[in-house]
Amino acid sequence: xxxxxxxxxxxxxxxxxxxxxxxxxxxxxxxxxxxxxxxxxxxxxxxxxxxxxxxxxxxxxxxxxxxxxxxxxxxxxxxxxxxxxxxxxxxxxxxxxxxxxxxxxxxxxxxxxxxxxxxxxxxxxxxxxxxxxxxxxxxxxxxxxxxxxxxxxxxxxxxxxxxxxxxxxxxxxxxxxxxxxxxxxxxxxxxxxxxxxxxxxxxxxxxxxxxxxxxxxxxxxxxxxxxxxxxxxxxxxxxxxxxxxxxxxxxxxxxxxxxxxxxxxxxxxxxxxxxxxxxxxxxxxxxxxxxxxxxxxxxxxxxxxxxxxxxxxxxxxxxxxxxxxxxxxxxxxxxxxxxxxxxxxxxxxxxxxxxxxxxxxxxxxxxxxxxxxxxxxxxxxxxxxxx
Amino acid sequence: xxxxxxxxxxxxxxxxxxxxxxxxxxxxxxxxxxxxxxxxxxxxxxxxxxxxxxxxxxxxxxxxxxxxxxxxxxxxxxxxxxxxxxxxxxxxxxxxxxxxxxxxxxxxxxxxxxxxxxxxxxxxxxxxxxxxxxxxxxxxxxxxxxxxxxxxxxxxxxxxxxxxxxxxxxxxxxxxxxxxxxxxxxxxxxxxxxxxxxxxxxxxxxxxxxxxxxxxxxxxxxxxxxxxxxxxxxxxxxxxxxxxxxxxxxxxxxxxxxxxxxxxxxxxxxxxxxxxxxxxxxxxxxxxxxxxxxxxxxxxxxxxxxxxxxxxxxxxxxxxxxxxxxxxxxxxxxxxxxxxxxxxxxxxxxxxxxxxxxxxxxxxxxxxxxxxxxxxxxxxxxxxxxx
Numbered sequence: 046x047x048x049x050x051x052x053x054x055x056x057x058x059x060x061x062x063x064x065x066x067x068x069x070x071x072x073x074x075x076x077x078x079x080x081x082x083x084x085x086x087x088x089x090x091x092x093x094x095x096x097x098x099x100x101x102x103x104x105x106x107x108x109x110x111x112x113x114x115x116x117x118x119x120x121x122x123x124x125x126x127x128x129x130x131x132x133x134x135x136x137x138x139x140x141x142x143x144x145x146x147x148x149x150x151x152x153x154x155x156x157x158x159x160x161x162x163x164x165x166x167x168x169x170x171x172x173x174x175x176x177x178x179x180x181x182x183x184x185x186x187x188x189x190x191x192x193x194x195x196x197x198x199x200x201x202x203x204x205x206x207x208x209x210x211x212x213x214x215x216x217x218x219x220x221x222x223x224x225x226x227x228x229x230x231x232x233x234x235x236x237x238x239x240x241x242x243x244x245x246x247x248x249x250x251x252x253x254x255x256x257x258x259x260x261x262x263x264x265x266x267x268x269x270x271x272x273x274x275x276x277x278x279x280x281x282x283x284x285x286x287x288x289x290x291x292x293x294x295x296x297x298x299x300x301x302x303x304x305x306x307x308x309x310x311x312x313x314x315x316x317x318x319x320x321x322x323x324x325x326x327x328x329x330x331x332x333x334x335x336x337x338x339x340x341x342x343x344x345x346x347x348x349x350x351x352x353x354x355x356x357x358x359x360x361x362x363x364x365x366x367x368x369x370x371x372x373x374x375x376x377x378x379x380x381x382x383x384x385x386x387x388x389x390x391x392x393x394x395x396x397x398x399x400x401x402x403x404x405x406x407x408x409x410x411x412x413x414x415x416x417x418x419x420x421x422x423x424x425x426x427x428x429x430x431x432x
Numbered sequence: 433x434x435x436x437x438x439x440x441x442x443x444x445x446x447x448x449x450x451x452x453x454x455x456x457x458x459x460x461x462x463x464x465x466x467x468x469x470x471x472x473x474x475x476x477x478x479x480x481x482x483x484x485x486x487x488x489x490x491x492x493x494x495x496x497x498x499x500x501x502x503x504x505x506x507x508x509x510x511x512x513x514x515x516x517x518x519x520x521x522x523x524x525x526x527x528x529x530x531x532x533x534x535x536x537x538x539x540x541x542x543x544x545x546x547x548x549x550x551x552x553x554x555x556x557x558x559x560x561x562x563x564x565x566x567x568x569x570x571x572x573x574x575x576x577x578x579x580x581x582x583x584x585x586x587x588x589x590x591x592x593x594x595x596x597x598x599x600x601x602x603x604x605x606x607x608x609x610x611x612x613x614x615x616x617x618x619x620x621x622x623x624x625x626x627x628x629x630x631x632x633x634x635x636x637x638x639x640x641x642x643x644x645x646x647x648x649x650x651x652x653x654x655x656x657x658x659x660x661x662x663x664x665x666x667x668x669x670x671x672x673x674x675x676x677x678x679x680x681x682x683x684x685x686x687x688x689x690x691x692x693x694x695x696x697x698x699x700x701x702x703x704x705x706x707x708x709x710x711x712x713x714x715x716x717x718x719x720x721x722x723x724x725x726x727x728x729x730x731x732x733x734x735x736x737x738x739x740x741x742x743x744x745x746x747x748x749x750x751x752x753x754x755x756x757x758x759x760x761x762x763x764x765x766x767x768x769x770x771x772x773x774x775x776x777x778x779x780x781x782x783x784x785x786x787x788x789x790x791x792x793x794x795x796x797x798x799x800x801x802x803x804x805x806x807x808x809x810x811x812x813x814x815x816x817x818x819x
Contacts, residue, residue, distance in 0.1 A: 088477055089486040092512060092601025118693040120516070124614045125479060126485060129507070130615035131593060131654035132519040169658035175742040204601060208516055213592060214479025214616065216687060218662060227511045267518035267603050267651035271556035277606060300603060320621055428676065 052326035066172050068102060075188070078116035088194055089327040091375070094201065097194040100185045100226035102207075105169045107220075114185055123212035133209035133219050135164035138374045139330075139384050140200040140231075141186045142419030142429065143193045149186065149431040152418050154179050156330045160262060167261045169218040170207050178205065182226055183431050185318035189228050190431075198233025198415070206264075227355070234376035239408070241382035241401065245277035246286035246354060249390065252297060253325050254289065259296075260324045262274035267300070280394060284371070287377045289325055294351035298324045301371030301379060302332035306345075306406050308365040314345035316406070317352050318372075321431045331372045334427070335410055339402065344368060344380075354386060361397045369399045370407045377414050378407040455489060455496035455560050457567035457622035460576070462689045465503035475581055475619035476761070480588065487572045487592075487613035491558045494607075501572055504614065510599035520596035520606050521651040522551035525761045526717075527587040527618075528573045528818065530580045531807030536573065536818040539805050541566050543717045548592060548650060556605040557594050565592065569613055576615050579816075583660050585802070592652075605792040621763035626795070628769035628788065631685050632664035632743060634775065639684060640712050641676070643816025644682075647711045654687070661686070667772045667781060671758070676712055681738035684713045688758030688766060689719035692739045693732075693793050695752040701732035703793070704739050712738075717760075718759040721814070722797055741773060748784045756786045757794045764801050765794040 078097045085094060095117045102112040128134050137157045142150045158175030165172060182203060186193075193201040205226040209219025250273045252266065253259020259266060277285045284299030296319050297303055305317045316339055319326050339347050360366045371379035386399040400416065416422035451586025465484045472481060482504045489499040515521050524544045529537045553561060569590060573580075579590040592613040637660045639653065640646020646653060658671065659767035664672045683706050684690055690706045703726055706713050726734050732786030747753045758766035771784040803809035 061530075090600075090602075093599070095512060095599075096631065108481065117511060120511055120513075121506040121508055123732040124504060124507055124612055125482060125591075125616075126507075128516065129521060130523055130593060130651055131658070132464060132521065132651040133658060134516060134518055155442075167659055168655055169662065189631075202511075202515070206517060211478065213477075214589075215477075216661065218658055225511055246674060247645055251641055254644065256636055256638035257641065258570045263655060264517055264519040268520045268555055268652040271518070271520060271603060271605055272554055274603065296655055324579035333679070390464075 065109050065172070065174045065177070066108035069177050070112075070184065072111050073181055073184060074111055074113040076113060082091050083209050085230070086190055088196070088199060088230055091205070091231055092229050094229055096189040096201075096230070098185065098188055098227045098317070099228075100171075100181055102181075102224040104222040104224070109173065111321050112181055114188060118191070118224040120223070120225070122210055123163075125212035125214055127213065127219055128208040128210060128250055130214060131216055132268075133168045133170055134206060135161065135262055136204060136206035136264060137161045137262060139203045140374060140418070141193055141203060142200050142418045143195055148420055149190055149193060150418060150420055151183065151186065151429050151431060153330050153334065153427050154182065155427060156333065157205075160328060161207070162332075163362045164261045164263055165207055167258055168209075168263050169344035170209055171219070171222050172344070173207075173224065175270065179223075183320045185226055185228065192230050193230065194230050194232070194255060196232070198235075200231055202231040204229070208384050230380065234379070239380060241380040241399075242283035242348070243281060243383040243385055244284045244286040245280045245385045245394075246288055246295075247273075247276065247387040247388070248288045248293055250276070250285065250287075251289060252285070252287040255324055258323065260327060262327060270299075282385050286384060288354060289351075291408075293354035294325070295319070295354060295357065296351065297327070298371045298379075298381070301373035301376075302326060302329040304335065304370050304372060305357065305366070306367070306368040307360050308367070315348055317348045317350060319351045320349040329373060331374060331377060335372055337412065338413055340359045355387075357384065358386070358395070358397055361399070366399055367402055368405055368407055377411050380407050451559045452559070452564070453495035454498050456564050457499075457571065458496050460568055460571060461498055461500040462816050463500060463502040471579055475583070475586060475617055478618055479591070479616050481575040481616055483588075483615045485572065485575055485618070486615075488559075489567055489568075489610075491609040491611070491613040495596070496558070496560065501575060507610070507612070508756060509597055511595045512599035512601055514600065514606055515595040515597060517601060518603055519556055519652045519655070520555045521593060521648055522548060522555050522557060522785065523593035523651060524548045524593060525774040526590045527761060527805070528580055528590060529587045530582055534740055535807060535808055536580060537805060538570065538573065538816050538818060540717050540721065540814050541816060542570065543720065544592075547621055547715060547717075548594070551648045551650055554645055555596075555650050557596055557613055558606070558609050560594075560611065565611075567784050570816070572615065573818050579615065579617050581617050581619070583619070585622075586659035587618055589616045591616070621766070626767060628666060628767040628786070629670035630672040630770040630772055631671045632667045632669035632772045632781075633675055633682075634660075634663065634774040635675045635680055636745045636774070637663070637672065637674075638676060639672070639674040642711055642713065647708070649714060657686075660801055669772050672788070673771060675741060676738075681712070682706070682741060682744065683738065684714070684767070685758040685766075688760035688763075689713060689716040691755070691759060692744065693755040693759050694747050695754070696733075702735055703732060704735045704737060705734040706738045714758055716760060718761060718764060718801070721801055722759055725797065725800055741775075743783070744771065745773070745784055748786070753786055754789055755792055759780060765798050767792065767794050
């Protein structure tokens, strides 16, 4: 997905003003909380404290209802509500940043909105206008701006989600739905400097398969990874490294896209990341941003294909692996120090060490992307300032 | 899974009296609805009308809380509740029948309870005692017995489900959870006689894959099937026929297990159903019951393996297919009249007709299983009478 272009193509094929009922920022109502909560002085653990207000838009009787920004309170769902049984729910994760100039910036929101529309379609949830949702989220961020922390690497994490709510046990398209956007102040991912992680690669566990929904940000992709995450933790690993197929293609790590930076067998410096075709990986916004940057830099070869476990093992033995890192909204980049690889079932895993470089690419990428996000580097096409 | 035995093995390996806190029928409280609703005279559409009461057991602070049967009302969930984002939710579907003697019978409940425990573990939800849940469900059925319809093929559909509710966006094990059991009066699946269905086989869509969670009754398996169900409907088919892999193994149909009754290439009469090993199919209670019955009858060969699409196509052309039917709690058996098969992408699907036999096996199975469920056939090891 190339952000704005994907969005344009979605918007241009639809007459959303007519189709989307009241789903328009001009209809947005505001109900202020009568009991504002104190903003915590210490930034809470990720995603555990919501701000005072949330955006809510209900879909009923084939139409979107009046959108409203209102106090955060419990969602009320009938016990037969579809989402509780069959999981038609999708989400996005994006951030608002308080810049070095105190301006509030949002990063490539339109790419998240475009992806959310494709997720909604795959989950048989109602279509909505991504541009109007973007405007409404900006309004929410504006109202919650006091909650955006002021420290290095901090931000306001924004979680839009959309779920099917009709009270019916049929495995059918949702006729009622609820779209919510909640916000949580979050701290830096690596609070005390870079801490490269270990990842656990067991080919007996999968995240996605061709013909499935791994390319969509549907909630149903995550539940199966909780127990396998515990398996990774039991091997002292922070994340699962997801493999696919007989050749053990490396696809993702935990909830991140993946990059391998190496000297290939032709002695070329090369950055590899799995391709979007094939339906095995999520089309990450950070992934797309990294690809855009490194192509502009033009300093090394950039290839979209699946690295295989045997390639990585061989390259590690030959000292050709330079870096191996995840990429996602939470951490921007997450360097990996070791792959704990279950090469043969029921045997001790093989440990593949990834060296630490002097001036690693991942840090340069992190500095560039966060520089754009916090207003130190100018890249207007990726930023919207929320005034 | 062999019902009672699977349950025994789970129960015997645990000291549940100590482990499960207040999760015991002796602690069950009852709050009667102050406003009983009229029982509908016409049986409503499947799973759209709940009875007056539901069972609720909360898990908090590492312990199950007091179970309660209380009026059905909206579930209140924090907007950050895990189930709304990452889908840790599991369910079961079972029925209570009003017998020809007016007694209320439940069919192999212990098999559903045992399966629910395995689902909970895979979904990283808290363990519970299956036997105590069975007792609590019996108590709920006893209290809601006036809601059990009296017509042929009618029943009370019982939907236990368990979901992770802690308000936290981390993709981690649920530390809070809610178990609910709701009941809905349901009518006969085939109200006006047998209506064989068409099924849509497109190898581009999958339900499950090895290494995934297709063998568990987790809600996350269902969301992806809603849009593909619409694709099936666009081809005039009632269900998807799920294939897997290069050989196009036939695994399930819609939300049912599958049986192929044919003359094999050795001219033997044979009933085939996919195996539980491999993780591609749900271990259905109806599937298990059918296997038990036909093995007792001993009239034809019974094989657990995957039929392939090419086998089925060839056998249909040679007139060797006798029957092809789904098996599940909803319909018991669901005969199929045609497979609409996308043999080649982007080409018109091939239509494989399944003939209708004079005295089909599926009807004999239906009569036997419903006979047991409604008290016409005695099989005490599969029945508990709820007094």
